[in-house]
Amino acid sequence: xxxxxxxxxxxxxxxxxxxxxxxxxxxxxxxxxxxxxxxxxxxxxxxxxxxxxxxxxxxxxxxxxxxxxxxxxxxxxxxxxxxxxxxxxxxxxxxxxxxxxxxxxxxxxxxxxxxxxxxxxxxxxxxxxxxxxxxxxxxxxxxxxxxxxxxxxxxxxxxxxxxxxxxxxxxxxxxxxxxxxxxxxxxxxxxxxxxxxxxxxxxxxxxxxxxxxxxxxxxxxxxxxxxxxxxxxxxxxxxxxxxxxxxxx
Ligand SMILES: [Zn+2]
Numbered sequence: 001x002x003x004x005x006x007x008x009x010x011x012x013x014x015x016x017x018x019x020x021x022x023x024x025x026x027x028x029x030x031x032x033x034x035x036x037x038x039x040x041x042x043x044x045x046x047x048x049x050x051x052x053x054x055x056x057x058x059x060x061x062x063x064x065x066x067x068x069x070x071x072x073x074x075x076x077x078x079x080x081x082x083x084x085x086x087x088x089x090x091x092x093x094x095x096x097x098x099x100x101x102x103x104x105x106x107x108x109x110x111x112x113x114x115x116x117x118x119x120x121x122x123x124x125x126x127x128x129x130x131x132x133x134x135x136x137x138x139x140x141x142x143x144x145x146x147x148x149x150x151x152x153x154x155x156x157x158x159x160x161x162x163x164x165x166x167x168x169x170x171x172x173x174x175x176x177x178x179x180x181x182x183x184x185x186x187x188x189x190x191x192x193x194x195x196x197x198x199x200x201x202x203x204x205x206x207x208x209x210x211x212x213x214x215x216x217x218x219x220x221x222x223x224x225x226x227x228x229x230x231x232x233x234x235x236x237x238x239x240x241x242x243x244x245x246x247x248x249x
Pocket of ligand 1: 107152157158159209210211
């Protein structure tokens with residue numbers, strides 16, 4: 001009798017436990033799958049965003065050949081920047097001010113027309129100063145980027161000076177604002193884009209006021225390795241064609 005009771009009673013709860021364990025395992029697997037897929041999607045998205053913000057524009061890589069298009073937003077003072085870095089710039093400037101300095105944003109996004117005007121003005125200045133008209137363009141390109149080769153057209157570059165000493169020459173590096181920015185800009189995803197003694201690599205003269213947004217991971221690598229964006233690009237992006245810029249927005 002006791003045996004019958006056991007055989008009659010046992011299988012039922014066993015089946016139940018087995019069934020709920022399977023459901024539990026199924027739910028767990030579904031959650032794990034969702035987490036995995038979510039993490040991969042987020043990783044891909046971050047990778048694509050970071051790829052977009054490391055676009056290389058210099059005298060050898062013109063913007064029109066990159067396929068990059070800025071997504072602009074206002075950053076105050078009638079200036080615009082790409083949406084990827086507008087908030088980062090604001091935090092960087094706020095923290096720099098909180099540290100006791102007076103950062104002054106001089107320039108952000110420039111459209112092609114503005115860059116053409118800047119370049120033409122520089123050419124004219126040189127011609128007025130006695131330069132040969134045929135050489136004036138090459139001479140101008142030593143200090144002002146030719147239209148299409150300026151990072152300002154990306155909406156990822158800014159010129160920041162110290163409000164107490166707003167000069168755009170080498171003396172700018174000695175200001176408190178620049179000293180703070182040089183140490184901290186990477187935390188906000190920005191790098192000092194044209195360092196001293198790197199003109200052969202960057203194609204631009206030393207500009208202690210010009211900062212470029214590349215994303216925090218890239219900024220940290222460039223800052224900690226003490227390299228330029230050109231060197232970073234040749235290290236990590238051998239095939240520029242692999243960089244994707246078509247993120248939907
Ligand atoms: Zn600049």
